[in-house]
Amino acid sequence: MFTHHCTACGRRELIFPSQVVGLENTDQGIVVRFTCWCDAEQTLLTGADVPAPATPAVAA
Numbered sequence: 001m002f003t004h005h006c007t008a009c010g011r012r013e014l015i016f017p018s019q020v021v022g023l024e025n026t027d028q029g030i031v032v033r034f035t036c037w038c039d040a041e042q043t044l045l046t047g048a049d050v051p052a053p054a055t056p057a058v059a060a
Contacts, residue, residue, distance in 0.1 A: 008040030 005012045015034055021041075022033035029047030036042050 002044070004034075004036070004042060004044060006036040006038060006040060006042060008036060008042075009038040011038070013037050 001017070002015050003012055004015050013036055015036070019036075020032060020034045022031075024031045024033075029045050029050040032044040032046060034042055034044070
């Protein structure tokens with residue numbers, strides 16, 4: 001499981017393994033393809049040399 005900020009619905013969601021539809025090793029890192037809870041296709045670049053994504057600001 002991991003959290004992801006969806007570019008379609010704008011929500012930060014917990015992503016489960018059942019939502020992952022693909023993994024690909026690239027020169028830049030590991031590309032994880034998954035479906036958000038809102039049914040939007042999303043990708044995440046991860047790996048040892050990839051900096052952690054910035055956490056979006058929460059409006060007060």
